[in-house]
Amino acid sequence: MTTSTERAGLAAEVAPGRSFWSQRLRDYVTLTKPRIISLLLVTTLAPMVLAAGGWPSTGLVVLAMIGGYLMAGGANAINMFLDRDIDSLMARTRLRPIPSGRMSPAHGLGFGIALAVASFLLFALAVNLLAAALALAGLLYYVFVYTRWLKRSSPQNIVIGGAAGAFPPLVGWAAATGGISLTALYLFLIVFFWTPPHFWALALVKQKDYGKVGVPMAPNVWGEQHTLRQMILYTGILLPLTLVPVTLGELGVVYGVAALLLGLWFLYAVVKVARASDFTRPAWSLYRTSLLYLALLFAAVLVDGLVPELSDPVETPVLLVNPDLVTEP
Template sequence: MVAQVFVGAANIWFELNSWVRVAHLGVATLIWGALVGVVVLDRGLPLAAVDTSLAPETRRSPRTVAADYVEATKPGVMVLLLLTTLAAMVAGAVGLPPLRILFWTLVGGALSAGGAAAINQYVDRDIDAIMTRTRNRPIPAGRVAPVQFAIYGVVLTVLSILVLTAFVSPLVALITLSGNLFYVFVYTLWLKRSTPQNIVIGGAAGSVPPVAGWAAATGGIAAPAILMFWLIFLWTPPHFWALALFKRGDYAAAGVPMMPAVRGDAETRKQILLYSVVMVIASLLFVPFGAAGPLYFVVAGALGGWFIYRAALLYRSHTDHDARKLFFYSIQYLGLVFLALVLDRLIGF
């Protein structure tokens, strides 16, 4: 309903094109179908591990409730995704794109990322209640009713598509929606609980934002956008497998078939090192494809060299300490590489 009011008002105030009015009608169908899907999913998920009732003491002030809804969007992950979007836009435009396009692309991307994260927490509420890393999230902690996050996620997703369609382009909206749906339906609902390759294939969802950013800035998709997609795709396994190594007990207790539990620690460490080397090579290809210059090459090379060093240490040491170090460095690495891309394009060196 919020989305319908939004697009209806936009049609009146901004006199949007006829295809947006058609989208207005389509949104009603999308919301209805999504809510029906939520009900269907709710019937099929095991809930024995989750107490979905809200205790009296969980009925808190509006500020603390709002904090839970912000937490549901995984702000830290969102910032990283938006940085990759921004970097792609700056690289595509070879400088700052029009501020209006920049603003609405980031707003739409934030809404989409937040919506997918909220739906993910709704779907994963049973395993979140088991894992020590996630059991204090709003749903398993009993602070928010599950269906509230489900509806919240759907509304954010619909708003994202409306914003991107109306103020950026249908192509960007379609690219963003594809990443959102892949994350929810392919990764969260299927791959995560069925195969140790879950985050390898599922990494495609997190690789979509720079493609959307490039399309927003240029109107299409080109080789540099595909390279950015592959960089994040190749970064995802070392990042999550490092986490799985020092949180192996959590994943095993929840029945999530992460690589260490299925193939063993030694194979996981080897795969981390292999993916790290290929990832760093991919990051340097931005230069010959014209998406970056010498400044980026030097910074990305140094950051990548340290990434390989940390992966090699983990391969030899067999310790959770080195797995933890690599996990946290991998977050810094991705952010700094894309920040270097932004600076390279803005400075023009």
């Protein structure tokens, strides 16, 4: 008996008007998860601009973007290889190239490894070794710490494993400077604390799917109300954290105003989900809001780097007095 998933795969292979190579190209792109990578590239580019104090050389930006896409795409392809068993059981993922049968698991794994190797060599030979090492570390963390270890064993999978998605700011900073600064670490932490409320919004909506395949997402293990309280907690930490670089003079007023307004908007969206009697629609809205929030926040970082004169920290005016004009009583 042919399953619906197998039928979908066969239909895709013989769809009229679509050649084998056209479908294969689509599947290669799908393996890389381009929509997710687009946000990762924003969190790579903005730190590059900030670290360089302006737009870096266009050649360096292009190399870093290509290298970042290849490494993230490789990580996503390997992730799809490792998760092919549960992907085939979830409505959201069962039509992906490997579980649908359009691509063999070995082919998907080989594609992912090839992308990772190409990315590492590109970074190491054309950018610098530190950027290459950090990009590879992000892939290894995502594949082994998150996918292989935590995803199926702990409700903390998103908290601890989510650090993998916070590597791009470090990669971008290293690509521009050859080093890592305190500001880069703050940007890493911002993405780290953003990840739980972002992904748990999706987990609230898809908790039945995750429960069916035995993935211990927070709503399935802790319950919905505890998960919602944790989302408020992490967002409450995130908001002041985004302002710390401003108080230390590492980012300017333009970024600071944007971070405050965006943070209040994000916190409002999280609280709205927590207070809803039926959180399905507001949780979906929060998931989309969180993506826009991070993109706009790092866009503000980029502006801070491109237009430093508009982003200088506010200084308290100092009254200068000529001592010769001061008379004693």
